[in-house]
Amino acid sequence: MSAPLVEAIGVGKRFGSTVALADARLTVVPGESHALVGRNGAGKSTLVSLLTGLQAPDGGEIRFGGEPAPPLADRDAWRARVACVYQRSTIVPDLTVGENLFINRQPLAGFGRISWKRLRAEGRELLDQWGVEVDVDARAGDLAVEDRQLVEIARALSYGARFIILDEPTAQLDNNEIERLFARMRALQESGVTFLFISHHLQEVYEVCQTVTVLRDARWIITAPVADLPRAALVEAMTGEATALGEGVTESRVGPDVPVRLAVSGLSGDAFTDVSLAVRRGEVLGLAGSSASGKIELAESLVGLRTPSGGSAVLDGEALPFGDVRRALDAGVGCVPRDRHHEGLVPELSVGENSAMTIAGRLGKYGVIAPSRLRAHAERAIADLDIRTEGPGQPVNALSGGNQQKVVMARALATDPRLLVLINPTAGVDVKSKEALLAVVDRIRAGGTSVIIISDELDDLRPCDRVLVMRHGSIADEFPAGWHDHDLVASIEGVTRD
Numbered sequence: 155m156s157a158p159l160v161e162a163i164g165v166g167k168r169f170g171s172t173v174a175l176a177d178a179r180l181t182v183v184p185g186e187s188h189a190l191v192g193r194n195g196a197g198k199s200t201l202v203s204l205l206t207g208l209q210a211p212d213g214g215e216i217r218f219g220g221e222p223a224p225p226l227a228d229r230d231a232w233r234a235r236v237a238c239v240y241q242r243s244t245i246v247p248d249l250t251v252g253e254n255l256f257i258n259r260q261p262l263a264g265f266g267r268i269s270w271k272r273l274r275a276e277g278r279e280l281l282d283q284w285g286v287e288v289d290v291d292a293r294a295g296d297l298a299v300e301d302r303q304l305v306e307i308a309r310a311l312s313y314g315a316r317f318i319i320l321d322e323p324t325a326q327l328d329n330n331e332i333e334r335l336f337a338r339m340r341a342l343q344e345s346g347v348t349f350l351f352i353s354h355h356l357q358e359v360y361e362v363c364q365t366v367t368v369l370r371d372a373r374w375i376i377t378a379p380v381a382d383l384p385r386a387a388l389v390e391a392m393t394g395e396a397t398a399l400g401e402g403v404t405e406s407r408v409g410p411d412v413p414v415r416l417a418v419s420g421l422s423g424d425a426f427t428d429v430s431l432a433v434r435r436g437e438v439l440g441l442a443g444s445s446a447s448g449k450i451e452l453a454e455s456l457v458g459l460r461t462p463s464g465g466s467a468v469l470d471g472e473a474l475p476f477g478d479v480r481r482a483l484d485a486g487v488g489c490v491p492r493d494r495h496h497e498g499l500v501p502e503l504s505v506g507e508n509s510a511m512t513i514a515g516r517l518g519k520y521g522v523i524a525p526s527r528l529r530a531h532a533e534r535a536i537a538d539l540d541i542r543t544e545g546p547g548q549p550v551n552a553l554s555g556g557n558q559q560k561v562v563m564a565r566a567l568a569t570d571p572r573l574l575v576l577i578n579p580t581a582g583v584d585v586k587s588k589e590a591l592l593a594v595v596d597r598i599r600a601g602g603t604s605v606i607i608i609s610d611e612l613d614d615l616r617p618c619d620r621v622l623v624m625r626h627g628s629i630a631d632e633f634p635a636g637w638h639d640h641d642l643v644a645s646i647e648g649v650t651r652d
Contacts (some may be wrong), residue, residue, distance in 0.1 A: 157183070157184075157219070157220060158181045158182065158219075159183060159184045159218070159219060160181075160205065160207065160216075160217070160218055160236070160319055160348075160437075161181050161183050161215075161216070161217040161218075161318075161417050161452055161541045162181075162201060162204065162211075162215075162216055162635070163181040163214050163215045163594050164178070164213065164406075165177075165201070165211040165213065165214030165215070166180050166211060166342030167200050167204065167209065167211055167212050168212055168490060169391050171209075171373050172329075174200040174372055175197045175201060175373075176373050177206075177214070177252075177371050177374065178197060178201055178214070178369065178372070178374050179367075179374040180201065180205075180299075180350075180366060180367055180377075181377065182344070182365075183348075183365075184316075184348050185337060185346060186343070186348060186349075186564075187348075187349075187351050187362050187363045187364055187365075187369060188350050188364070188366070189353070189359040189363040189367070189380065190351070190367050191352070191353050191354075191356070191364040191366060191367075191392060191396055192369035192370055192371070192375075192392055192584070193392055193393065193556070193584035193585060193586055195284070195542075195554045195584075196369040196392075196584075197369045197370055197371075197373070198500075199371075201343050202319055203236075204216055204234055204259060204502050205236060205342065206232065206238050207229070207232035207236075208235075209356075210226055211575075213242070215235065218317075222236065223235075225641070233313040233314075233315060233564070234313050235304075235313040235314075235640060236315055236317045236319065237307075237309075237313070237315045237317075237318055237319070238321060239303055239306045239310070239318065239320050239323060239545065240321045241322040241325050241582065242300070242495070243299075243302050243306065244294075244306060245294045245297075245302045245305060245306060246294060247293070247295025248293065248295060250289040250290065250292060250293060250306055250601065251277065251290050252273050252274050252291065252555075253273070253294075253584070254294050254305060254571035255281075255290075255305065255308065256273055256276070256277065256312075257309075258287040259468070261273055261276060268516055273629075274290050274291065275608055278290050278309055279503075279549055280312050281492060283305075284307070284311055284342065284345075284399060285308075285341060286301075286305060286306070286310045288301050288305065289625070291395045298331070299331070300327055300331045300334060300335050301554075301610065303320075303335065304335075304338060310412050312479040313525060316348060316349070317348045317350070318501055319337075319349075319438065320345060320350060320352065321352045322353060322354070323335060323351075323353070324358060325581055325582050327508045329444060329610065329643075329646065331445070332358070336358075336362045341360060341443055342362045343348075347440050347605075351363050352620050354583060354584055355611070356389070356441050356585075358382060359431070361443070363373075363380050364380060365378070365380060365390065366378060366380050366383060367377055367411050368391040368596070370393070370394060371493060372391060372457070373392050373393075379415050379433075387562050392459065392584070392585055393585055394468070394585055396510075396515075396606065398417075398576075399555060402615075402616030402617070402635070402636070403438075403616065403617055403635040404635060405634070405635050406437075406620060406621070406634060407599075407619055407635075407637050408434045408435075408436055408619050408621040412435050412436065412437070413434065413435050413483050413537070414432045414433070414435075414570060414573075414601040415433055415437075415470055415573060415604045416431075416432065416433040416456075416468070416469050416573055417432050417467070417468045417471065418430055418431045418432070418467045418468075419466050419467075420464065420466070421452070421455065421462050421464070421465030421466065421467060422462055422463050422464040423448075423451055423452070423455050423461075424450045424458060424463075425447075425450075425452075425453055426448030426627040426628070427448075427627045429448075429624075429627075429628065429629060430465075430629075431629065432575070432628055433606060434604065435604060436599050436600070436601075436602050436604060436618050437604055437605075437619050437620075438595060438599050438601070438605045438606075438608075438618045439604075439605070439607070439618060439620060440607050440608075440609070440614075440615040440618035440620070440621035441606060441607070441621070441622055442455065442607040442609070442610075442615060442621055442622070442623045442624070442642060442645075442646050443608075443623055443624035444572055444625070445647060446626075447624040447625055448624050448627040448628075450492060450608060452624070453575050453606065453608045454577075455476060456474065456484050456487065456573075456575055457478060457479065457487050457575050458476065458478050458480075458482030458483075459476065459477075459479060459491075460476070461477035462476055462620075469485060469573055470486070470572060471574065475626075483571075486569075487571055487572075487574075487575065488512075488566040488571030488573070489565055489566055489576075489577070490575070490577060490579050491557075491562075491577055492577040492578045494555075494558055494581075494582075495580075498562040499550050499551075499558060499561065499562060501549070501550060501552070502530075502549060502551065504547045504548060504549060504550065505541065505543050505546050505547070505548050505549075505553070506528050506529060506531070506532030507528070509531070509532050509535045509536075510528055510532065510535075510565070510568060511565050512565050512566070512568050512569050512617070513531070513568045524554070527544050531568070533546060534559075535567075536564075537581040538567075539563060539564050539590070540590060541553075541557050543557060554584075554587075556583035556584050556591075557587070557590075559579070559580070559581075559582075559583050559587065560591065563579070564595060564632040567594075571603060572604065574598065574604070574605045574606070575605075575606045575608070576595070576605065576606070576607045576614075577608045577609075578608065578609050578610065578614075579591055579614060580609070580611060580613070588613065588614075592616075612643075617643070617650065619634075620633060621633045622633050623645045623646055630645065631645040
């Protein structure tokens, strides 16, 4: 077996009375893709901060190639050993690709002036060396997400680092984009690059990684070859218990005699054309498709975020008010948007304030929110969704990703919606939080709420009574409950089924 490229040996880290890591271990050998998995709060982010030199461990040791890690102040030495491509891009969108590649180290032409000719030439050489097919003069903000990630990887490799940490790299990618990213990862591995791959999508671990390390409750649990660890055993290692995630509905729970709640007829917009569908009272409908299928745009039209160019949507006999979120809320539509960080939360506000944002007018008179009513509402939401927080007053940005998503769900449910639209509802959350969020769907549909789930995750679609697949802006296929993964994926990809 190869000598370790990177080791974390018995590392620990505390923040006050909170134990973030206790005797954690990690051994990564050259040329592999090594998965690091665990629930939110397991210690993954803390371990990454130690591996990248952002913090020093309180105990234990970080080693690179058998040698102790450099001092924290020696940033050049750290950059030559390791880099992290975070879920939130560090690319500066208004700069060109070349400017991003050499940010703070631009080649100079004399008298402190930047040599733009050398910058472009060296940028092209760097991109060609690592097979990144983007224009060095392109504005970075205009690149696709996967291309921005590859630019970040190329920038890291230019410092000499051959150990790259990928933190939830597929969170904003569709299936085709994910496959292209994985193909680049494999090519880079063959060129001597080693990856630490962090993801909540366990199927990706099996697709692209050779070894997996599991953290739970700030401790190392297991390191094993991926091929030797069945999915059920991996989930159990992450959670400490067996999980029901992945078990789907075998047949529809909504009969044809149940009244239609939402009727969409001939709806057209920027990315979809002539879409017609119906959702019955208490039905859970899934919408699947690639990022270019139009499914997101259709969903955002139903919740008031977009204005379609034609067609209609009627909820319980009343026309939906397009292009007006406030009126859509008043009409009985709730929404969990696709990106909790940019669309779902106000990070500086508290858990209580975020959970009550849609009903602020009900919590006091004359535009003034009564603190006691806000607190009572927040405490009910915290209990109903099992939000792990210090209390209603805690800033929402201090919560784990799974608990932040529960706050977004609480806000959507606060209005007691008749139709709840969930867009990528479990993106970036751990296995147990996924279970909890999908359990909410079962609970509210039993009370008569209709639900539309738009997701790239098959597990998100398993609670659905049926799933519609969109391609090129139109509904291309329908799958009743009990569908098989390979059939649904084939339809999403446009592959003809026998």
